[in-house]
Amino acid sequence: MDSVLSLQKELSQDPYSVPLRIKLIEAYDTLKYPDLAAGEAYRAILLIDEVVDECGEFHEEALESARQYYGDVIHNGASITTEAPADIDIIGHARAEWLSTLYIKIIRSLCACNCLKSAFEYSLRAVKGFPGHEALSKEHNQVLHAIRQHLESQGKSLDENDVILDDLPDRGLVRRELYSWNEHEPDRFSADAISSLNEQMAISAPNLIVKSTQLPVLVQHESRDETHTVKQLGVFAKNDLEPGDIVLDERSLLTAHLRFHDPFCDACGVPLAKLGSPGTDDYMPCLECDDVWFCSQNCHDLAQDFYHPAICGTDVEVSAADATAEEAADALYSLLLLRILAMAETQEIDPLDLNEVKYIWGDYTNTILGMGHGSEALRTLPFSFKYNIFLPLHMLEKMDVNIFETSTKYDFWVFNTLYAKFRGTASAKQGLDGKPEIAAVHPLWCLANHSCDPNVTWEWRGSIRFTAKTERAMWKGRDERATPGIKKDEELLSHYCDIELPVKERREWAVGALGGMCMCKRCQWEEMQ
Numbered sequence: 001m002d003s004v005l006s007l008q009k010e011l012s013q014d015p016y017s018v019p020l021r022i023k024l025i026e027a028y029d030t031l032k033y034p035d036l037a038a039g040e041a042y043r044a045i046l047l048i049d050e051v052v053d054e055c056g057e058f059h060e061e062a063l064e065s066a067r068q069y070y071g072d073v074i075h076n077g078a079s080i081t082t083e084a085p086a087d088i089d090i091i092g093h094a095r096a097e098w099l100s101t102l103y104i105k106i107i108r109s110l111c112a113c114n115c116l117k118s119a120f121e122y123s124l125r126a127v128k129g130f131p132g133h134e135a136l137s138k139e140h141n142q143v144l145h146a147i148r149q150h151l152e153s154q155g156k157s158l159d160e161n162d163v164i165l166d167d168l169p170d171r172g173l174v175r176r177e178l179y180s181w182n183e184h185e186p187d188r189f190s191a192d193a194i195s196s197l198n199e200q201m202a203i204s205a206p207n208l209i210v211k212s213t214q215l216p217v218l219v220q221h222e223s224r225d226e227t228h229t230v231k232q233l234g235v236f237a238k239n240d241l242e243p244g245d246i247v248l249d250e251r252s253l254l255t256a257h258l259r260f261h262d263p264f265c266d267a268c269g270v271p272l273a274k275l276g277s278p279g280t281d282d283y284m285p286c287l288e289c290d291d292v293w294f295c296s297q298n299c300h301d302l303a304q305d306f307y308h309p310a311i312c313g314t315d316v317e318v319s320a321a322d323a324t325a326e327e328a329a330d331a332l333y334s335l336l337l338l339r340i341l342a343m344a345e346t347q348e349i350d351p352l353d354l355n356e357v358k359y360i361w362g363d364y365t366n367t368i369l370g371m372g373h374g375s376e377a378l379r380t381l382p383f384s385f386k387y388n389i390f391l392p393l394h395m396l397e398k399m400d401v402n403i404f405e406t407s408t409k410y411d412f413w414v415f416n417t418l419y420a421k422f423r424g425t426a427s428a429k430q431g432l433d434g435k436p437e438i439a440a441v442h443p444l445w446c447l448a449n450h451s452c453d454p455n456v457t458w459e460w461r462g463s464i465r466f467t468a469k470t471e472r473a474m475w476k477g478r479d480e481r482a483t484p485g486i487k488k489d490e491e492l493l494s495h496y497c498d499i500e501l502p503v504k505e506r507r508e509w510a511v512g513a514l515g516g517m518c519m520c521k522r523c524q525w526e527e528m529q
Helices: 002-013 018-030 034-052 059-074 084-112 116-129 134-153 191-204 297-306 316-320 328-347 385-398 412-425 503-514 521-528
Strands: 172-175 208-216 229-237 246-251 255-257 379-383 427-430 436-440 456-461 463-468
Touching: 002 018, 018 034, 018 059, 018 084, 034 059, 034 084, 034 172, 034 385, 034 412, 059 084, 084 116, 084 134, 116 134, 191 208, 191 229, 191 246, 255 328, 297 328, 316 328, 316 385, 328 385, 328 412, 328 436, 379 412, 385 412, 412 503, 427 456, 503 521
Parallel strands: none
Antiparallel strands: 172 379, 208 229, 246 463, 255 436, 427 436, 456 463
């Protein structure tokens, strides 16, 4: 861990150093983080492009860093002139040594993440770029071996001369962790953190309060006689709440939508009626780009203050427009990530310090009792080259962010941490075709814990609302004395799945949001029947 911290600090001082990035990749490899290694290898490959390409935006900076390394290491400190022959030697070294090394790193790392499609594409690029290179040829054959094993498990065979990319997996699971070097995760149970949350809660839900509570661990242990709990935050009633009471009404700017030709307020996500219809007088576009519309002057002003200037006129959202039905959820999560990146740039703040995500728990498995480390660690966070590596950097580049000088602020572990927070808390709506089309993260709403016997129901339409249920779920094991309404000091319990489903199906639906199998009283009782 110390080596990662040390290298990250060095890179903040010398962001164009390819050798430093290779060392960081090796540190991630040692710690069994192939996803982070793959991301850093990709960024380093882009950096070599800058060294080689005289027209590159950061060519001079990248070449100067390579000159320094060439002089200090290869020539034992002898100075190098800026004459063309010396630069040609440097560029040749960057390509022959560094690029071939990085191809090996990214191919191995992508294979370890089950991204065989991307690994195969990089292995093809490598053997074509370095014909006769023994090590790269070996890596290419290793990828083909992995592909062959995968296809055989599907009852298919491999034709090495005609590999069908769509037959290959490009998505896997990686460690969902609170990284030891993450200095941005707050102590959510500190007096200051809870006070800050309750100041926000007082605006959206004056009758509610945030407190710490104990929840069952959502990972099945071998011994059912042993109960494990974990400390978490919860939302409680400050006084008695009657059935039908609206107890929370929260708006959020952390929204995303996939319907680029259907009207939604870009800020809050409320559907927009056709212009000229009743109730549309307050609608207004961004006057600078005319690409987005807002439901009100208030939403327009909030967008301009908090996120829109960073992406105004960039069309960066189009990067997710071609998502297939299978990728729709991942595409929405990537657009939530884009919104956070835009907020961070506009507000000049670290993305993990934004109030929209700061206090959200990411269901990190390495904080759970009994979880392994390294290669034995539990992998629960969905990962793909496209959504965890390529698109985040592409989005930043479209926003004119220097992805090398900001690599410690916008690192791949930061993206993973944000995705972990989103996947446990984002609410979404489906379109008529059944695909999720709009999503949002409401940082106060998501503090309410899940139960398959909830005492509130929720609805999202521009703002998200909690309403005290007028009828409780019907199941045989519930306390017959329980009635609708919420008593003072009682915890609010929300729901992340259809509570009418059988226990097995409920757990399957909720596992992505919860980070494990639901262990609410109802699920435990019904499982035992």
